[in-house]
Amino acid sequence: IKECVVHGIAADDYDAGCQALKAGLDMDMGTSIYKNHLAEAVSRHDLDLTVLDTAVRRVLTVKAWLGLFDNxxxxxxxxAQNDSLADSHVALTLEAAxxxxxxxxxxxxxxxxxKKTRISLVGSLAGSKDEIIGAWAMSYQNKDCVSILDGLQQAGSDVSWYPCGGPEGELNEDEINQAGQNGDVIVAVVGxxxxxxxxxASRANIELPGRQRELLQKLTAFGKPVIGILMNGRxxxxxxxxxxxxxxIEAWQLGIRMGSAVAQVLFGDFNPQGRLSASFPAVVxxxxxxxxxxxxxRPSSKSKFTSRYIDAPTEAxxxxxxxxSYTAFAYSDLTVKESADRLTIRITVKNTGERRGVETAQFYLQDVTGSLxxxxKELKxxxxxxLDPSEEQSITFDLLKANMGFYDNNGVYRLEDGEFTIHAGPNSRETLQATCWIKF
Known part of the structure; x- marks a missing residue:
């Protein structure tokens, strides 16, 4: 409610409270505007008592539905139950991570x-039980949290932790030198x-904050393999x-079993299968x-205009x-068959690697020419x-013609005849393509 004042919708807290209640906002969360001003507003006849009564009645009705008057x-x-987590919940947390x-x-x-690899685990984030939880997670206890350091130790690995530095503060040169000299592999947790x-919590610069890139530069100078584990929310x-x-490895802020999940991926007990839900920019x-x-x-060409910028690529x-994945997949034989109400898209995926793995085949649509x-491309x-090694499978996806349209500027859903391109592949960039002409 108070944001109405900040954004210029209301003159002050008194005005904001009156407007909010009249608009149907029955509860005031996070401020005392209703508590401080509604009684005065009713007495001054700026707020009809029936409006207040209606809001109170709705709040009390919900409380009655919830049984709060009886219990x-x-x-x-x-x-007491909140002091311990259900095993099934913990297992689901690990699976999600x-x-x-x-x-x-x-x-x-x-x-x-x-497992026998001597690991130099670097970064203050690696030992944290709080930063793994993520934003807006209020009720957790450190005793339930597995940091990345905990996860590697519990996996039975030969790991030594060197905090060295983190998203804030200075770097510890002595710890950096020890990490570079003592391990066979350096695992750096940054983010x-x-x-x-x-x-x-918007950031204007979305490169690694603080001196973490400098830390990585120092670590790579030792000439040993450096594995980056990203812990971030964007x-x-x-x-x-x-x-x-x-x-x-993009490991996000995965919750109480983050350390266990990272360890399983590092040691190959789990073959990674996650996909990015957002594009990562090359530069800010x-x-x-x-x-x-x-x-x-300004499309790209092989002459002067090779991108939207003269100093950065066009693509993410x-x-x-x-x-x-720890295995590899190949796509082939994309076909599109039209019927009365749908397009049936078929593609073959083969595991060309040496490990069993999960692949997520993605289907995109491009409306080549439209009135808008x-x-x-759009994910459909x-x-x-x-798939096991050398196994291949044909995947079929039905795209309903009713889902090939768009809303115009007047909110009208339009299905327009014309040329469409079907994309299928492992991500939004690397796709096989097939073109078809559709008349609705």
Whole structure:
């Protein structure tokens, strides 16, 4: 409610309270505007008492539905239950964390690591039980949290932790030198603090905050494999990291079992299968960058205009839907068959690697010409399959013609005859294509 004053909708708290209640906002969360001003507003006839009565009646009705008048207090046994987590909930947390991890780079198959590998674990974030939780997570206890350091230790690995530095503060040169000299492999956990992302936490520069890139530069100078583990709540600009690190894992802020999930991925107990839900820019100046942008008025060419910028690429560093695996997949034989109400899209996916893995095949649509400019592609569906080495499978996806339209500027849904391009592949960039002419 108070934001009405900040944004200029209301003159002051008194005015904001009157406007909000009249608009149907029955409760005031986070301020005391109703408490401080509604009685006065009624007495001054700026607010009709019936409006206040209606709001109170609705609030009391909900409380009655919830049984709060019959049982207004939380039983002590339920309070005690909150001190321990259900095993099924913890298992689901771990599963969600595992499936959310995205492998961005794995040069020369440096991953997975052998358990006997001597690991120098670097970064203050690696030992944190708080930063793994993410923004707006209020009720957790450290005793339930597995940091990345905890996860590696519990996995039985030979790991030594060197905090060295983090998103804030200075670097510890002695710890950096010890990390570089003592380990066979350096695993550097870098990223953001919880307070650096989420509500009211925008950043103008979305490269690694603080001196973390400098830390990575010092670590790569030792000539040993450096694996980057990202702990962040937003896409980051990671061009230097993508070029110079041997492997890069997007691990986000995955909750209480983050450390266990990261350890399972590092040691190959779980083959990563996550996909990016947003494009990662090559440089900050690209933003906003997203896969379903409109066709540009300055298309790239092989002459002067090679991009929208003279000093940055057009495409994202890592596109929407991107994610690697410890195995490899090949796509072939894309076909599109039209029937009365749908397009039946078929593509073959083969596991060309040496490990069993999960692949997420993605299907995109491009409306080549429309009465309004259309995106270069739009995600229309996906299929997730599990394949053994050398196994291949044909995937079928039905795209209903009713879902091939768009809303015009008047809010009218339009299905327009014309040429359409079907894209199918492992992400929004690397796709096979087929073109068809559709008459609705």
């Amino acid at each position: 207004p207090y939380v039983p002590e046994e339920l309070i 595992l499936k959310s991890i995205v492998l961005l780079k794995n040069q020369n198959q440096v991953l997975p690591l052998a 953001e603090l919880v307070s650096m992302s989420g509500e009211a 896409p980051l600009a990671l061009s230097w990291e993508a070029e110079h690190l041997d492997a890069l 100046g690209q933003c906003p960058v997203y896969y379903n942008h409109m066709k540009t008025g 560093l890592y596109p929407f839907g991107y994610g690697l 400019v259309r995106p270069v 569906g996906y299929a997730q399959i599990t």
